[in-house]
Amino acid sequence: MKEGLVLILIVFSLSALVNGGKKFKVDVKATKAYGPGLEPDKIVIPVRYFFIEVYDTKGNRVTKSVGKPFQVLVEGETFDGRNCRVWTQILDRYDGSYIVRYRTYQTCTKTIIHVLYNSQHVAESPYKIPGPVYAEDCYCPNGDTVEWKKTVGCPGNYSQIERDLSYFQEVDFDKVLKEAAVRFNQAGSRSFCNYVVKDNKVYRRCYGQHVGFSMFMDNMLHSMVRKMVLPDIEFIVNLGDWPLVDPKVKPLIPIFSWCASEDTADIVMPTYDITEATLEMMGRVTLDLLSVQSNNDIPWALKKSQAFWRGRDSRRERLDLIDMARENQHLINASLTNFFFFKDEESKYGPKEKHVSFFKFFDYKYQLNIDGTVAAYRFPYLLGGSSVVLKQDSPYYEFFYHDLKPYVHFIPFKRDLSDLIEKIEWARANDDKVQEVARNGRKYVQENLMPEAIYCYHAALFEEWSKRLKSKVNIREGMEHIPTPENEKRFGDCRCHRLNRHDEL
Numbered sequence: 264m265k266e267g268l269v270l271i272l273i274v275f276s277l278s279a280l281v282n283g284g285k286k287f288k289v290d291v292k293a294t295k296a297y298g299p300g301l302e303p304d305k306i307v308i309p310v311r312y313f314f315i316e317v318y319d320t321k322g323n324r325v326t327k328s329v330g331k332p333f334q335v336l337v338e339g340e341t342f343d344g345r346n347c348r349v350w351t352q353i354l355d356r357y358d359g360s361y362i363v364r365y366r367t368y369q370t371c372t373k374t375i376i377h378v379l380y381n382s383q384h385v386a387e388s389p390y391k392i393p394g395p396v397y398a399e400d401c402y403c404p405n406g407d408t409v410e411w412k413k414t415v416g417c418p419g420n421y422s423q424i425e426r427d428l429s430y431f432q433e434v435d436f437d438k439v440l441k442e443a444a445v446r447f448n449q450a451g452s453r454s455f456c457n458y459v460v461k462d463n464k465v466y467r468r469c470y471g472q473h474v475g476f477s478m479f480m481d482n483m484l485h486s487m488v489r490k491m492v493l494p495d496i497e498f499i500v501n502l503g504d505w506p507l508v509d510p511k512v513k514p515l516i517p518i519f520s521w522c523a524s525e526d527t528a529d530i531v532m533p534t535y536d537i538t539e540a541t542l543e544m545m546g547r548v549t550l551d552l553l554s555v556q557s558n559n560d561i562p563w564a565l566k567k568s569q570a571f572w573r574g575r576d577s578r579r580e581r582l583d584l585i586d587m588a589r590e591n592q593h594l595i596n597a598s599l600t601n602f603f604f605f606k607d608e609e610s611k612y613g614p615k616e617k618h619v620s621f622f623k624f625f626d627y628k629y630q631l632n633i634d635g636t637v638a639a640y641r642f643p644y645l646l647g648g649s650s651v652v653l654k655q656d657s658p659y660y661e662f663f664y665h666d667l668k669p670y671v672h673f674i675p676f677k678r679d680l681s682d683l684i685e686k687i688e689w690a691r692a693n694d695d696k697v698q699e700v701a702r703n704g705r706k707y708v709q710e711n712l713m714p715e716a717i718y719c720y721h722a723a724l725f726e727e728w729s730k731r732l733k734s735k736v737n738i739r740e741g742m743e744h745i746p747t748p749e750n751e752k753r754f755g756d757c758r759c760h761r762l763n764r765h766d767e768l
């Protein structure tokens with residue numbers, strides 16, 4: 264361990280803490296540490312993470328924050344013997360549990376994870392990691408999708424994928440492309456890309472005027488091929504927000520979309536927003552499904568018993584909400600932050616208000632989720648926060664919405680907002696129940712929307728899809744190869760042992 268760290272740790276003293284008026288001491292051995300970040304050689308994700316759950320010496324789970332006594336140090340060596348650059352962060356969830364996360368900028372060997380509470384080792388710490396800890400940038404596929412999903416412990420099946428693919432038993436992609444060109448590429452009206460993954464390399468050809476969003480799909484595919492060998496597949500990605508496939512027009516065209524709806528037959532996949540937050544966590548993106556579980560320290564009892572909403576004017580009901588908030592100031596705090604779709608009504612519904620940090624939303628107990636042009640992609644973040652979500656009924660959905668149950672994970676209200684006031688009043692009168700719904704929502708996020716889960720869903724979808732492709736997958740004329748960036752060359756060497764072994768055979 265580094266000398267500097269030891270010095271820092273010595274200044275902490277061991278003392279009794281207070282929980283609900285009772286004194287207790289933390290039991291460092293009984294305290295639990297678990298999660299994929301403790302097996303970083305097996306599970307490669309851009310940011311590794313694990314949880315700490317605090318227990319006291321009487322064997323009770325501590326349910327409030329114990330402050331900042333934890334220290335985590337991840338040390339390792341690069342292949343050429345230098346110290347690994349690792350950035351670690353500890354997020355306090357203010358419920359006696361912590362999220363530890365770290366990003367390695369190089370592939371590390373001889374990795375040791377020290378988890379300390381006031382300089383004492385916690386749980387099984389120090390964790391000595393037997394294999395190399397590959398950086399996100401390292402190209403080092405660990406088996407095919409079947410093997411990879413098993414290593415990571417992905418769910419065995421997804422009812423949403425089964426449902427979406429049930430329309431497509433045998434797919435002839437030559438026909439699909441011809442139909443797609445006729446229906447969606449008239450005068451470049453829709454923007455979409457035809458992707459091919461062959462021999463674990465990514466190719467695409469895009470159609471339409473606004474194809475910049477293909478970047479998100481490229482990034483996800485690149486991140487996947489570094490980790491696993493994808494089956495050879497071909498598919499179409501819709502780059503727009505609206506789902507495209509009219510189920511009444513036959514033959515159905517299989518199109519992968521970020522948002523789906525009950526009236527369309529698109530194949531839904533995790534939004535570009537959630538994939539980007541997964542890939543760029545502890546980087547360009549600050550709001551992600553781990554950070555949203557911390558960054559606010561307001562206990563439920565101190566939150567305002569009001570509904571809160573901020574957003575732009577992308578749907579009429581959002582303007583209606585402003586009217587309701589003005590009439591019911593004790594119940595709703597809502598403002599528009601931008602005018603674009605209803606600019607002519609800015610004088611009535613404005614002035615637009617300054618941006619409020621998303622993390623401050625959770626000063627309020629009731630979070631309103633109202634559709635924008637399609638599903639509001641903030642929904643998973645609201646769900647992962649410490650408040651309860653009141654969700655507008657909507658035909659639009661993301662890949663996980665069908666798992667969620669009203670009054671278990673969220674509180675529903677009507678699409679035209681006609682029962683919203685009633686629902687807020689109900690929430691105010693049923694505080695315990697509502698707090699439980701808030702906890703369930705966060706638990707759902709923790710169990711189903713963590714970084715590896717986003718890969719699991721894509722892997723399962725691509726694997727199932729590959730089984731339906733009748734024709735052999737070939738690189739089509741006009742496609743370009745999108746090479747996988749190998750940024751790690753800048754810092755050192757990735758030296759994938761799996762590829763070396765393969766080369767020797």
Ligand SMILES: *[C@@H]1O[C@H](CO)[C@@H](O)[C@H](O)[C@H]1NC(C)=O
Pocket residue numbers: 418419420
């Ligand atoms: C789907 O997965 C669940 C658990 O992940 C399992 O209990 C169930 O049997 C699976 N169903 C099918 C049809 O494979």
Ligand SMILES: *[C@@H]1O[C@H](CO)[C@@H](O)[C@H](O)[C@H]1NC(C)=O
Pocket residue numbers: 592596619626
């Ligand atoms: C609405 O919320 C903002 C942000 O928390 C706050 O500054 C403002 O005072 C609130 N407005 C009312 C009327 O309470």
